Amino acid sequence: MNEIQIRRANEHNLCDVSLSIPRDKLVVFTGVSGSGKSSLAFDTIFSEGQRRYVESLSSYARQFIGQFEKPDVESIEGLSPAIAIDQKSTTKSPRSTVGTVTEIYDYLRLIYAKVGTPHDPKTGQTLTSHTLQSIFSTVRAFPEGSKLQILSPVVRGRKGEYNAQFRQWRKEGYVRVRIDETMHLLEELPEDYRLERNKRHDIELVIDRLVLKSDDATAQRLMEGLQAALKKSDGFVLVQRVNDDGDSKDYAFSLHLSSSADEDEETAQTLEEMSPRLFSFNSPYGACPQCQGLAVQFEIAEDLLVPEPDKTLEEGAIAPFEKFTGRYYPTFIKKLGKKHGFSTTTPFAKLKPEEKNFLLYGEFRKQVQGDALIQEGYGFATETDEEESDWFDFVGGFDGVMNIMKRRLQHGSESTKAYIRTFMRERECEACHGARLKPFSLAVTLGQGEQSKNIHQLCELPIREALLFIQSVPESLSEFQMTVARHPLHEVEERLRFLLEVGLDYLTLTRPAATLSGGEAQRIRLASQLGATMSGILYILDEPSIGLHQHNNNQLIQTLQKLRDQGNSLIVVEHDEDTIRAADWVVDIGPQAGVHGGRIVAAGSPKAVMKSADSLTGQYLSGKRSIQIPETLRSGSGKALTVHKATFHNLQNVTVHFPLEKLICVTGLSGSGKSTLVFDILYKAVRYHFGENLVKPDGFQKISGLEHIDKLIDIDQSPIGRSSRSNPATYTGIFDPIRNVFANSEAAKVRGYKPGRFSFNVSGGRCEACKGDGVIVKEMNFLPDVHITCEVCHGQRYNPETLEVTYHGKNIAEVLDMTVAEAYEFFHTLPRIQKMLGVLNDVGLHYIKLGQPAPTLSGGEAQRVKLATEFCRRSTGKTLYLLDEPSTGLHWADMENLLHILNRLVDQGNTVVVIEHNLDFIKVADHIIDMGPEGGNRGGFVVAEGTPQDIARCEDSYTGRFLKRYFDV
Secondary structure: OOEEEEEEEOOOOOOOEEEEEEOOOEEEEEOOOOOOHHHHHHHHHHHHHHHHHHHOOOHHHHHHHOOOOOOOEEEEEOOOOEEEEOOOOOOOOOOOEHHHHOOHHHHHHHHHHHHOEOEOOOOOOEOEOOOHHHHHHHHHOOOOOOEEEEEEEEEEEEOOOOHHHHHHHHHOOOOEEEEOOEEEEHHHOOOOOOOOOOOOEEEEEEEEEEEOOOOHHHHHHHHHHHHHHHHHOOOEEEEEEEOOOOOEEEEEEEOOOEOOOOOOHHHHHHOOOOOHHHHOOOOOOOEOOOOOOOOEEEEEOHHHHOOOOOOEOOOOOOHHHHHHHHHHHHHHHHHHHHHHOOOOOOEHHHOOHHHHHHHHHOOOOEEOOOOOOOOOOOOOOOOOOHHHHOOOOEEOOOOOHHHHHHHHHHHOOHHHHHHHHOOEEEEEOOOOOOOOEOHHHHOOEEOOHHHOEEHHHHHOOEHHHHHHHHHHHHHHOOHHHHHHHHHHHHHHHHHHHHHHHOOOOOOEOOOEHHHOOHHHHHHHHHHHHHHHOOOOOEEEEEOOOOOOOHHHHHHHHHHHHHHHHOOOEEEEEOOOHHHHHHOOEEEEEEOOOHHHOOEEEEEEOHHHHHHOOOOHHHHHHHOOOOOOOOOOOOOOOOOEEEEEEEOOOOOOOEEEEEEOOOEEEEEEOOOOOHHHHHHHHHHHHHHHHOOOOOOOOOOOOEEEOHHHOOEEEEEOOOOOOOOOOOOHHHHHOOHHHHHHHHHOOHHHHHHOOOHHHHOOOOOOOEOOOOOOOOEEEEEEOOEEEEEEEOOOOOOOOEOHHHHOOEEOOEEHHHHHOOEHHHHHHHOOOOHHHHHHHHHHHHOOOOOOEOOOOHHHOOHHHHHHHHHHHHHHOOOOOOEEEEEEOOOOOOOHHHHHHHHHHHHHHHHOOOEEEEEOOOHHHHOOOOEEEEEEOOOHHHOOEEEEEEOHHHHHHOOOOHHHHHHHHHOOO
């Protein structure tokens, strides 16, 4: 069969859709937002493919997975195994990086372990293999009379109980064993002795104990002991030398590695086994011991403890003092000052250095034991005053606010810990300097001479440079090493090349996965599918062009076509013009959103769709309709916000002007520094200026012009809520007046119902079976949780008594189930509610439901909900709005509505700064700041500033080259 045939699909707003889609082609689903594209692609086609796969499994496997509900479709024929690559962000774990997500780092660990060149981290000398004779010579050189124990490290950092091994060693005649640094006699261990199974252990078997002498018998015994120890532990041996005072010192030797340096304790600890785990920052054997592989540490910052040094101690100069001491604060601070002879009425900034140091770091004190009231010192408290006692249960000294806060951070309540974290600042780990690994792990290099790099240095390179380095590695390897490394090198090279092909050449392998945009995360998964080289698969993608500059778009399109040419079928939900024009087949769904959509408006080649009179997409593609460029641009107020000498991340000491009272677009290739400039510098600096951010941002010299704005609003694409209880109605505040409407109805007054009765968050009106969630969550242990519609309220959230109260024939649950467009008509007599709904309508969200759970909204939809909420609030006329790619997920028709809202904000005297790649958005901006010229370390410069026409004239600007099509320059 050459087609995927869908008959009578009615999922969500789809209206009896029947459609034939060609197989082994690049097919684009397009249409206005909310028209039903995702309902057809993901909720119908992919869901049915997933359900059929699960049904093909054995009944035993299915009992762990559960049943997938069949989508509302009569039949789908010609369906291949389906893989969905959507915009769900990757893990938020700080340990997850681009390297770990793509598995490139796993292959690199293997390469470094097998063919890397180890060095002594202290001397830099190359480490070579020990021999039995060299170990013997080193130990024999110890002073005569030295007491030695020869130990064989039979277990090195492994989990397990080791009960059988203990019994076996006892049978073999061994007497002593050291378990996790503690010596034991084997005969004293119980027969059923077991270690903790899930804990990592170090076990060293004592092979021999001797006093070093110069005679031949001792030499023979030493040689035999070393030989036995090396054999028992696969080439490793520990020699413990016990001093006369009882102190001992271990010397580690290995047939695998050794250094020409003297074997002291610190060097000995570096002689680890060359295994992949040594290069893992998620393993205690590879991770930096100081930051545990996180690359950063959090510390309590002095400047955050004293945010206003001009205040006196009595006025609360040290912020946490009053919080923790509560009602005792005045007494406490006065007695503290009296005892140590400093004034509590002097501004903190004018105190002597030793007085400041005392207040922050204190002095030694003796802890008072028991429950007695403490009357010595500077106050009193009992042991039961848990949050306050640390400040009073001392005599003869004071620990200092810094030490007390550190202790409360370990042992205090959750609320106390959360409060203390507001005084902490993230900083790079001092031990590993952000490299995450132990010194020895970082002393292993790959490559030739000065060009060699350790694993962290390699991962710090942009993808394009990392690929060049990996391609040069074979030149530095011997024939034997190449035999070992050929396959992992090939895997790394292929995966890096695939990342290049999807336009991610600016990323580094150390980039935290949590900082990736939805589009970047999706393209990484796309690259991994490209590397799988499978055929006969149906791939379904959700706007892969998000966050991608037009300059990189051709790479993405070529990647999609390459997947198609491997014998796969692709369905791409997309609004990007270039992708639509490159498609083999286009399906335009509409004509409008919500209940006015869900129909196939046009289907065929891009040219066929352009000829369709009913297709909005076709009209924009053919040029019959377009987003008009304004005849004149705003001149602004003549004032500006100026960021001076920005150097954060990849910014190259740039000074950037943001003219006020204009619509400003910040453009440039992915990774060129746009987000760094707008959100890491401008946003944080303005927040700090308004006192909303305790941490003073750095990475720039100063920002001037802040006096010209009085408010900052950041409208990003993060979810409006994490639970199903959050929805557009609750976030925008529409739900409050709606509940008031129901509470003022006659039926509600008769029953005595207040607005709270119509809330699903509190007891009274909600369904108690599901606690107002509408669904019941079943935990599945090692599987994802299962959400089951509540059998009592059938997903309506409320109890029957509450649902009996109606307004114009609709109860509260039915109102929450309305789309914005339906609610706009329903509440036409209530101006306050209709105004809020009208703004949601204007930003293109007429199709979403008032009670739609927040987690189901896309990033673009969440951003527009926030924008509508802010627009409903009273504007000061001096507000700075920051938006990140608001055109995400928008059709041309929806973008016109969005631009109308943003222009209204600017016309009121506000300033709107937008990071954007969409040319139809960029071309109508008043001012453009184009970053570049490339991404990563080849970006970070301001390529051009000015009007769209000015950018189009700039030959060095990639953005300008694409803008030329709109202007006669």
